[in-house]
Amino acid sequence: MQAWLGKPGFLGTHGTFGADLSFMLALVFTLLFLWGWVLARKGKGSHHHTVTLWAMVAMLVYFSGYYLARNLGVLALEGKEGFGGSEELYHNVFLPILTVHITVVALGLIMAIYMIILGFRAATTVEGERVLSDVQLTLTWGGVLKIVLWALGILALIFVLIRLGKGEFTLSWGLVIVYIVGLIIVLVVLMLEKVIERIWPDGSRRHRMLGRFTMTLFVIALITSTATYVMLYILYPAKTV
Secondary structure (H helix, E strand, O other), X not given: XXXXXXXXXXXXXXXXXXXXXXXXXXXXXXXXXXXXXXXXXOOOHHHHHHHHHHHHHHHHHHHHHHHHHOOOOHHHOOOOOOEOOOHHHHHHHHHHHHXXXXXXXXXXXXXXXXXXXXXXXHEEEEOOEEEEOOOEXXXXXXXXXXHHHHHHHHHHXXXXXXHHHOOOOOOOHHHHHHHHHHHHHHHHHHHHHHHHHHHOOEHHHHHHHHHHHHHHHHHHHHHHHHHHHHHHHHHOEOOOO
C-alpha cells in the first residue's frame, strides 16, 4: 500500500497519489458538512440529518484510512522534508498554518461527533420531517457513560483489527499516549457538557449555536488544508536530487 500511495498523484501537481486522495477526501466530507448546514438553515431537517450522517461516515473513512496508511496526506510528512521553501517561509508561514489546521481538525472531529449525538437528542419527527425541539437536555452520567464505554470499546476493536490486518499487534508508547490523550479529551468533553447545559439548556438553541461554531471550524480547516496542499505540492514542492 505504501508504494501505491507514493505513486504520482492525479491532480497534476507534485503531490503523491496518497496526498491527492487525502486532500480530495477531506474536501468531500468538509463540503458535505457545509451543505448539511445550508440545508438546516433552510429548514430542511430530514435532508440535513441525512447529509450530515453521510459527511460523518466520509470523515470516519478518511481518518481510518489515515490511521491505516499512516502516510496518507500532507500531514504525514515529517518535519521540513516535504517543504521546498526557505527556512523563514517554513517557520513564519507554513508551520503556523499547519498548526492551525491540525488544531481545528482535532476540534472539528470532536465537535462533529458531539453534534451528531446532540442532533439525535434534540430532534423529533413532525409529519415526516425532523425538527429541533426546545426540550431541556440534561446529561445523565449513567446512560452517557454506558454509551461512551461502548463507543470506546468499538473503536478499540476497530484499531486492533486494523493492526492485525497489518500484522502489527504490539503497541508503541507513542500510540498508548495517543489513546490516553483521546480518552482524556472524551472525559473533558463530558465535563464541558455540564457547563453547556447551563448556558443553553434547551436542545434547539444549543444545537444551532454550537452548529455555527462547528461549521466555522470546518471552514477554517478547509482553507488551511488547501493552503498547506498548495504550498507543499504547487508553490514549494520538495526538491528532488
